Amino acid sequence: MRKPEVAAIVATHQVKKMKKGLWSPEEDSKLMQYMLSNGQGCWSDVAKNAGLQRCGKSCRLRWINYLRPDLKRGAFSPQEEDLIIRFHSILGNRWSQIAARLPGRTDNEIKNFWNSTVKKRLKKMSDTSNLVNNSSSSPNASDSSSISSSSLEFKDIIGSFMSLQEQGFINPSNFTNIPTNNNPFTTPHMFSHSFNEDSAPYADGLYGVNIGLHGELYFPPLECEEGDLYKADINNHLEDVNTNGAGSNVPESMRMEEYWDLDQLMNTEVPSVYFNFNQNI
DNA sequence: AAACCATCCAACCGCAGTGTA
DNA sequence: TTACACTGCGGTTGGATGGTT
Numbered sequence: 001m002r003k004p005e006v007a008a009i010v011a012t013h014q015v016k017k018m019k020k021g022l023w024s025p026e027e028d029s030k031l032m033q034y035m036l037s038n039g040q041g042c043w044s045d046v047a048k049n050a051g052l053q054r055c056g057k058s059c060r061l062r063w064i065n066y067l068r069p070d071l072k073r074g075a076f077s078p079q080e081e082d083l084i085i086r087f088h089s090i091l092g093n094r095w096s097q098i099a100a101r102l103p104g105r106t107d108n109e110i111k112n113f114w115n116s117t118v119k120k121r122l123k124k125m126s127d128t129s130n131l132v133n134n135s136s137s138s139p140n141a142s143d144s145s146s147i148s149s150s151s152l153e154f155k156d157i158i159g160s161f162m163s164l165q166e167q168g169f170i171n172p173s174n175f176t177n178i179p180t181n182n183n184p185f186t187t188p189h190m191f192s193h194s195f196n197e198d199s200a201p202y203a204d205g206l207y208g209v210n211i212g213l214h215g216e217l218y219f220p221p222l223e224c225e226e227g228d229l230y231k232a233d234i235n236n237h238l239e240d241v242n243t244n245g246a247g248s249n250v251p252e253s254m255r256m257e258e259y260w261d262l263d264q265l266m267n268t269e270v271p272s273v274y275f276n277f278n279q280n281i
Numbered sequence: 282a283a284a285c286c287a288t289c290c291a292a293c294c295g296c297a298g299t300g301t302a
Numbered sequence: 303t304t305a306c307a308c309t310g311c312g313g314t315t316g317g318a319t320g321g322t323t
Contacts, residue, residue, distance in 0.1 A: 020292085020293075021291095021292075021293090021317095022291075022292080022317090023291090023292090042307095042308075042309095043308075043309075044307085044308075056308075056309090057293090057294095057308090057309080057310095058292080058293085060309075060310085061291090061292065061293085062291090062292085064310095065291075065292085066291080093312065093313090094311090094312090095311075095312065096310075096311060096312085107310095107311075107312080108290080108291075108292085108312095109290085111312075111313085112289070112290050112291085113290095115289095115290095115313095116288065116289055116290075117289095
């Protein structure tokens with residue numbers, strides 16, 4: 001929180017004092033009443049016409065992040081948390097895009113939630129997972145229940161992938177191997193996962209999610225130029241805990257290395273099992 | 282009870298993109 | 303084409319709050 005202060009700016013031959021810092025209930029009330037009766041317009045006019053000694057930017061922020069009537073209050077539900085993690089794995093720190101897919105939540109709220117809670121939790125889980133992986137003497141090393149503690153599982157990530165495919169956003173013929181619930185990727189012991197600290201971007205320009213012991217699922221970067229194609233691959237880096245570190249090579253048939261039409265992907269929706277979204281990315 | 286510390290989150294800042302004169 | 307204003311976004315800050323010593 002910031003201490004309320006007054007900043008002086010020079011405008012049209014007079015000094016106008018712009019208030020900064022926390023909003024008072026009176027200011028909130030003025031802005032709320034103005035917005036409800038006049039709707040959104042030019043924000044600098046809003047500040048002026050609502051009788052607020054605030055800059056338009058400050059009014060906009062207050063309205064979007066706090067006063068908007070459609071805002072949901074309170075803690076994030078587990079479903080929302082899962083969605084945030086999933087969308088972040090695809091979109092990176094594009095908080096506004098993530099917020100657009102979570103009705104009633106703001107980008108600021110999601111960003112704060114991510115930085116204060118999720119990031120830490122994922123790191124902790126990652127550490128725990130690594131601890132288990134590195135402990136070849138652990139009697140439970142092959143027991144997935146001892147590893148996975150989150151409701152977001154590998155199958156969810158694959159689910160997103162499959163959903164994109166089912167809706168025609170990914171062309172199956174572009175892949176030499178499509179992940180399905182029946183293929184070896186989704187055997188129960190692979191349901192554990194961990195995330196890299198920031199998920200993206202990777203050095204080679206791919207965005208991805210480290211899905212734990214068994215592989216990395218890469219998504220293409222979202223910055224692209226029209227017509228660009230980006231390579232998306234799934235590489236298995238097996239450290240086979242079930243064979244006590246004996247390891248195994250990834251069969252050729254399990255590797256995926258093909259190209260997504262990112263332009264198509266960019267202009268379609270990120271599907272979700274929780275909501276139907278009508279907005280394009 | 283007081284001091285200290287860690288965490289949360291509202292709000293600010295700087296920058297980029299867009300529209301307009 | 304340029305300059306300016308406005309908007310929106312992501313990163314960062316720092317006061318409030320709650321927990322611990």
